[in-house]
Amino acid sequence: MYSFKNDYSEGAHLQILNALIETNMVQEEGYGEDQYSLQAAELLKKKMNNAHVAIHFLTGGTQTNMTAISSFLRPHEAAVAAVSGHINVHETGAIETTGHKVLTADCGKDGKLTIAAIQAVLDAHPDEHMVKPKLVYISDTTEIGAVYTKSELEQLSAFCKSHHLYLYLDGARLGSALASSANDLELSDLPNLVDAFYIGGTKNGALLGEALVICNDALKEDFRFLMKQKGAMLAKGRLTGLQFLVLFRDNLFFDLASHANVMAEKISEAVQAAGYDFLTPPVSNQIFPILPNTVLSELHQQFNFFDWEKVDEHRTAVRLVTSWATKEEAVDAFIESLKKKVTE
Amino acid sequence: MYSFKNDYSEGAHLQILNALIETNMVQEEGYGEDQYSLQAAELLKKKMNNAHVAIHFLTGGTQTNMTAISSFLRPHEAAVAAVSGHINVHETGAIETTGHKVLTADCGKDGKLTIAAIQAVLDAHPDEHMVKPKLVYISDTTEIGAVYTKSELEQLSAFCKSHHLYLYLDGARLGSALASSANDLELSDLPNLVDAFYIGGTKNGALLGEALVICNDALKEDFRFLMKQKGAMLAKGRLTGLQFLVLFRDNLFFDLASHANVMAEKISEAVQAAGYDFLTPPVSNQIFPILPNTVLSELHQQFNFFDWEKVDEHRTAVRLVTSWATKEEAVDAFIESLKKKVTE
Amino acid sequence: MYSFKNDYSEGAHLQILNALIETNMVQEEGYGEDQYSLQAAELLKKKMNNAHVAIHFLTGGTQTNMTAISSFLRPHEAAVAAVSGHINVHETGAIETTGHKVLTADCGKDGKLTIAAIQAVLDAHPDEHMVKPKLVYISDTTEIGAVYTKSELEQLSAFCKSHHLYLYLDGARLGSALASSANDLELSDLPNLVDAFYIGGTKNGALLGEALVICNDALKEDFRFLMKQKGAMLAKGRLTGLQFLVLFRDNLFFDLASHANVMAEKISEAVQAAGYDFLTPPVSNQIFPILPNTVLSELHQQFNFFDWEKVDEHRTAVRLVTSWATKEEAVDAFIESLKKKVTE
Amino acid sequence: MYSFKNDYSEGAHLQILNALIETNMVQEEGYGEDQYSLQAAELLKKKMNNAHVAIHFLTGGTQTNMTAISSFLRPHEAAVAAVSGHINVHETGAIETTGHKVLTADCGKDGKLTIAAIQAVLDAHPDEHMVKPKLVYISDTTEIGAVYTKSELEQLSAFCKSHHLYLYLDGARLGSALASSANDLELSDLPNLVDAFYIGGTKNGALLGEALVICNDALKEDFRFLMKQKGAMLAKGRLTGLQFLVLFRDNLFFDLASHANVMAEKISEAVQAAGYDFLTPPVSNQIFPILPNTVLSELHQQFNFFDWEKVDEHRTAVRLVTSWATKEEAVDAFIESLKKKVTE
Structure with a gap:
């Protein structure tokens, strides 16, 4: 049958497997300091026309969300997600295990967050007897396959900035979002609109791997410590770096x-x-x-x-x-x- | 130069890469329920002459230690490790980030733990104003390349049992330990001597992957929840399962x-x-x-x-x-x- | 005005303050091992006709909920609470800070949980990609002043037992509940119906203090370690013990x-x-x-x-x-x- | 006998108990916003000639250390303490339960930390595979009754500043330290020398209560959220506020x-x-x-x-x-x- x-039933695109074989016996530094990871990060920056973002390669979506969000928040700060948001439902409490509440905002059938829904969460959390909403989590495509338009994302971005909220975009299926007929965003728009996001490899042809892009300078410091601590730093970091190099060196x-x-x-x-x-x-x-x-x-x-x-x-x-x-x-x-x- | x-400068043994290519387009279940992972688990049980252990595949040592130890311990319980133990020094506080103290025991230049050193830790922790030592962490080979003899491990095992301590063995380099001229242990001895251990793939020819073996029935329940929560469950679990299948189907x-x-x-x-x-x-x-x-x-x-x-x-x-x-x-x-x- | x-605008009932003065210069053991705490625990057991419960005195509701719930649950297990439940809304994420998700169940205007609402939460959490509901949190009186009848509590209790869920009752206002005209429960009923609950002192005449009653044997072990770890063990434990002694020695x-x-x-x-x-x-x-x-x-x-x-x-x-x-x-x-x- | x-065998100084009785029926705001807490904070600022510190009242030493340190540190950052430091030995892993490693520095028989000992810890933690030492914990008096001289504290302070380390002083027995013949510090010196410290009430005549003083502006934000989250905010905050008012209104x-x-x-x-x-x-x-x-x-x-x-x-x-x-x-x-x- x-x-x-x-979208993760098969292995990886053959170009990736071939590249693994070609580079297999080259001796490289460990822990993401290999030439492929460094090149892939540079390549992604070019594709985004942005030299200032920080890029890290992790192994999966839950790990990326958990490592990033727990790095960005203080203990009393919470993430705001759609009721259907992956971090709310399908990550076995990975955000909570790092100490943070996930506050849920109402969303439509399509899983998209609106300013009104976020505002309602803010209104319900006025003081220190409640957690402090600090990071807005969206996914593009959403868990129900919808995509955000550029205008929608711009409005969310402006709202978050004016309310001192980080905007974080889960891009497990960012490829499909950017390739959608309903989409008018470009990859290079994202660093201007969100504080951090990740580009999903696992669900778009890689064996595994997500490229986390940290755009907000204030969130970059010491991120490699966090990766190591959460078990997210592969000894053979070449494995994720190389895959992103292959995925982005042409238009794959x-x-x-x-x-x-x-x-x-x-x-x-x-x-x-x-x-x-x-x-x-x-x-x-x-x-x-x-x-x-x-x-x-x-x-x-x-x-x-x-x-x-x-x-x-x-x-x-x-x-x-x-x-x-x-x-x-x-x-x-x-x-x-x-x-x-x-x-x- | x-x-x-x-031992993680290169990619993976060619048999592994070839197996990835051969199986690449077979559609499989996600999250470790693919046929390769299932077969690899069965195969390992056979190699250990033990049908009762539970086997899970994770991506790296820090992740495996963190996920296992935080699953096994209650909040006030601590791990005991040699001063040079990997969890104490080189995992950026991964055990502590899950809430548990790592107590250090004196060890010789070789990084091996002794009963006397563990007893000293127990003696120093008599009551509820201090954490409760509950799990003894050893590594074989140790971080300094030494191996435990069967007799040493038997003594540690008996001591831990009689003191209600779990014995956990970090096998990042278990291959090298078992292949050592100083070794008289067999893989099949381990389930009888320790409560859990892992077989390291990353440092012995795999792209990534560690096989956690939980031997103590009391520690098996719901472990997949813990894996998912810690970001340790790959969507394409086939990647680690297949590698262990290749590593153990013959004598590789x-x-x-x-x-x-x-x-x-x-x-x-x-x-x-x-x-x-x-x-x-x-x-x-x-x-x-x-x-x-x-x-x-x-x-x-x-x-x-x-x-x-x-x-x-x-x-x-x-x-x-x-x-x-x-x-x-x-x-x-x-x-x-x-x-x-x-x-x- | x-x-x-x-109900915490004033200090404490004068009998309490007088007892503090009377006993003030008696030298006592620290950390809850003083004679007043020991006597108060024995007295409460008598009032409940139950010699087997374990009783601990803590300082406030958030602390008691956090310490108890984090002691009872494994990392992937979650508490289920009414949307209006205190642990969900008004404790600044204290449960989450210990790593556990609070799942919300629908409730009526009165803040009471129903079996149907709990069942809906169970149905929505079938596997290891989601947290595992394990503890049901109710409050009596609820946050909106309602009380549970004996029959309601018996039904919740039976449901929880048959679904391997712990039932935990927040009794910040248990005094008012038991004294309510709508109530047909007695204090001595509770150990037979819930796994743990606390008797609120702060909101019923004490300076501070809650008496946690652990009824389920499986949840008693090492609780004093947890108290100390969460900062919940007063050096002068006599302060809370004595107050409960005064509150319960007669009918105060x-x-x-x-x-x-x-x-x-x-x-x-x-x-x-x-x-x-x-x-x-x-x-x-x-x-x-x-x-x-x-x-x-x-x-x-x-x-x-x-x-x-x-x-x-x-x-x-x-x-x-x-x-x-x-x-x-x-x-x-x-x-x-x-x-x-x-x-x- | x-x-x-x-120093916590008896209740409290009679002036404190009398003040509790005198103010008992005055209706006050809850959660530390009562007039006594506000006045006590102002009074302490005056005693320190420092209008800028932030002052919070908590119930005990472990709670204060846990709440403060977990508020100040990011997840990968660690506290450095003497081997005999209270947070290392006698708090049942309270710091670790919030996710942070306590690194131990050698100290003499007197429990005092030296610059050389801290430097050795820094030297041993050069990169992201290890935790990052970020906060130095000292106690005055130390756990072994020694006191720091002004010159010693000035040197530690300068060292910490130049190494981007926070200096935190546990003052459970600060009264005894400041009253010591070996002491040349004044209370008003402390805000200039440390980033935060607490003035211990429990061991110097109060029923319970510690006054946390946050001196470094960068560490003040949202601290009341952290207190609430850790169960450290009393509904009847008047209880701790009033005691410090009594302790400091004269020279008590x-x-x-x-x-x-x-x-x-x-x-x-x-x-x-x-x-x-x-x-x-x-x-x-x-x-x-x-x-x-x-x-x-x-x-x-x-x-x-x-x-x-x-x-x-x-x-x-x-x-x-x-x-x-x-x-x-x-x-x-x-x-x-x-x-x-x-x-x-």
């Missing part, structure tokens, strides 16, 4: 994300053509079609994917995830099955 | 460790032949010859390695580390340089 | 709570007589009448109390708190003002 | 400390007259005479005090502690017993 369950990172999005779009169009709706607009590599249970039971026999939520007695919203590795034949087969079932 | 600075893990030790032995013999002494007996892939500064200044021009400590005005103990990747030509060149300098 | 803002604790409730009831009756409603039924020493803003503006000129929430354009729910120290003349004056304003 | 075990604090020291001196003179030595020079309310075991066994039948350490087969150093409450008759009786035994 072909799987549309997630964006090409892979585009492929994922195109595959998702193809399915979305078929879903729409078949007359079905979506839980949220399909704009990235995660889409949430609402399908009749009769259709679903058949599709589940051929494909792996998650049922997301019951919409009514007869229909369920499902989550389909495409990736850099998604085979077009599999997408075609899925569409075929869908059509066949519909026309029955 | 060839480097004898550490032990062959690589033997190679490292043989290379070190070759240097040791040359050092002895040249009439020089060692800080501690050279029995593993880390050796600490004491060399005249005049010899050193020349060797440093051709090779990378660390000066460890000044022995007297004219002599310095250095650390030479060999590995699975060490080239015999480089070892020969080092020996040649040493001899040349001596005969001058 | 007389204050109905809270219950008499003081009754006085507080009677004072609140008197106001409630006047409010009802004047034709006004309440946010929640007035059953304890915290009542929440809904008053016209015109009435309020006048009352605020004579009395201190908090506006709780806007009910509509013309009316506001306020919080009035009475205590062991509330003077009946002040209550009469308040009622008088209310009547006067109404009849205008 | 009369006790010389510690210093009078009580002088009494304690004079009582200790009287014993010291008798010890010397009897021809016995001390472990460290007797200069405060803790003295450590070295007495023959034969003498000790008799004294132990009449008086309570701790044996501190075996000096040789026949002699033991003991700890005798006097306090604000020590009765001169008891001191005379002790001296009498000593003399009697000696002349036997």
